[in-house]
Amino acid sequence: MSIAGVKKDQMTARERGKAFMEGKPIDRIPCNLFMGDYAAKLIGAKVSDLHLSVEKNVAAQIAAHKIYETEGAGAAVGLGGIAEAIGSKLGFPEQGAPYVRDFAVKEYADLDNLSVPHPVKGGRFSHVLQITERLLEELGDEVPISIGVPGPFTTAGNLRGTQNFMRDLYKNPELAHRLLRLAADSTISFVKEAAKLDVSISIADPTASGSVISENQFKDFAFPYLKELVEAIIKAGKSKPTLHICGNTKKIWGYMADTGAGMLSLDNQVDLGEAKQAVGDRVVLMGNVRPTDTMYLGTPADVEANARECLQKAYDNPRGYILALGCGLPIRTPPENVHALTNAARKYGQYPLNPENFI
Numbered sequence: 224m225s226i227a228g229v230k231k232d233q234m235t236a237r238e239r240g241k242a243f244m245e246g247k248p249i250d251r252i253p254c255n256l257f258m259g260d261y262a263a264k265l266i267g268a269k270v271s272d273l274h275l276s277v278e279k280n281v282a283a284q285i286a287a288h289k290i291y292e293t294e295g296a297g298a299a300v301g302l303g304g305i306a307e308a309i310g311s312k313l314g315f316p317e318q319g320a321p322y323v324r325d326f327a328v329k330e331y332a333d334l335d336n337l338s339v340p341h342p343v344k345g346g347r348f349s350h351v352l353q354i355t356e357r358l359l360e361e362l363g364d365e366v367p368i369s370i371g372v373p374g375p376f377t378t379a380g381n382l383r384g385t386q387n388f389m390r391d392l393y394k395n396p397e398l399a400h401r402l403l404r405l406a407a408d409s410t411i412s413f414v415k416e417a418a419k420l421d422v423s424i425s426i427a428d429p430t431a432s433g434s435v436i437s438e439n440q441f442k443d444f445a446f447p448y449l450k451e452l453v454e455a456i457i458k459a460g461k462s463k464p465t466l467h468i469c470g471n472t473k474k475i476w477g478y479m480a481d482t483g484a485g486m487l488s489l490d491n492q493v494d495l496g497e498a499k500q501a502v503g504d505r506v507v508l509m510g511n512v513r514p515t516d517t518m519y520l521g522t523p524a525d526v527e528a529n530a531r532e533c534l535q536k537a538y539d540n541p542r543g544y545i546l547a548l549g550c551g552l553p554i555r556t557p558p559e560n561v562h563a564l565t566n567a568a569r570k571y572g573q574y575p576l577n578p579e580n581f582i
């Protein structure tokens with residue numbers, strides 16, 4: 224598929240990503256498709272196959288790179304993956320994200336029997352590490368490879384049940400902190416192992432969203448552990464991680480930047496222009512094309528318009544900008560809409576940028 228005015232890339236995604244992180248010149252604005260589970264259908268696999276089979280996961284990501292010229296690849300522990308390694312049991316629906324079917328901490332006394340899992344043998348950690356090693360071999364010359372981990376707050380919810388954990392924040396804050404301590408220590412232990420590979424590490428903490436908890440709860444229960452995790456990632460020799468939190472995060476942008484994260488990946492519920500004003504001098508911004516309204520339900524023209532809208536608001540972000548979705552790519556998104564987003568990055572994002580093209 225081609226659009227008039229779309230130029231060929233001059234850099235590989237790996238070269239572009241590296242130059243971007245080092246603040247050096249790049250050929251165009253990077254584009255992140257948040258493809259995730261979407262890749263399953265490219266090889267006729269089920270979504271659950273990606274979470275359970277190293278071979279299928281790697282094959283799906285290679286297919287995604289060939290078909291959509293994805294600009295990154297990697298493995299995610301998944302939102303429940305740290306909790307799983309500690310003792311929660313996950314279910315793997317054929318066409319959906321894994322979910323917790325049995326929580327490890329039903330009573331707080333259960334915490335006495337739980338400990339930091341082995342960084343390789345725990346849960347599906349070895350699955351994640353093997354996928355990453357294979358991707359480094361297969362795609363590592365062309366695209367940056369990353370490992371995604373959940374934030375401690377999200378893991379605590381997946382150990383205890385989110386409803387129970389939310390109640391604990393009010394009724395039993397000391398025990399909530401014990402749970403968060405275990406979640407953070409377990410994540411850091413895995414991150415130290417993952418950091419031995421040539422990858423960047425990213426964090427997603429959806430349960431810590433401003434749409435779920437208050438600003439004060441974020442400050443007391445999510446922020447300190449996220450900051451610790453970010454510091455551990457940097458101490459392990461990795462670049463400053465990307466931090467994704469879903470929903471409305473406007474009230475916590477300052478805290479998100481204070482964690483030390485290098486990049487904030489923002490949901491489409493918030494305004495990139497406002498984020499630029501608030502924290503753009505401290506962090507790269509990534510986002511926030513609408514996954515459902517635009518990608519799934521819209522047309523290629525809608526995708527191009529939404530991409531232009533994002534560029535207009537964030538192209539001049541002081542710390543830089545990456546065109547991306549606000550959250551994961553819906554698995555029923557029409558292929559032409561996915562192509563339309565990468566084409567928009569090529570059409571409007573060439574350096575030197577000419578804002579007249581998209582404003």
Ligand SMILES: [Zn+2]
Pocket residue numbers: 429467468469470490549550551
């Ligand atoms: Zn999200």
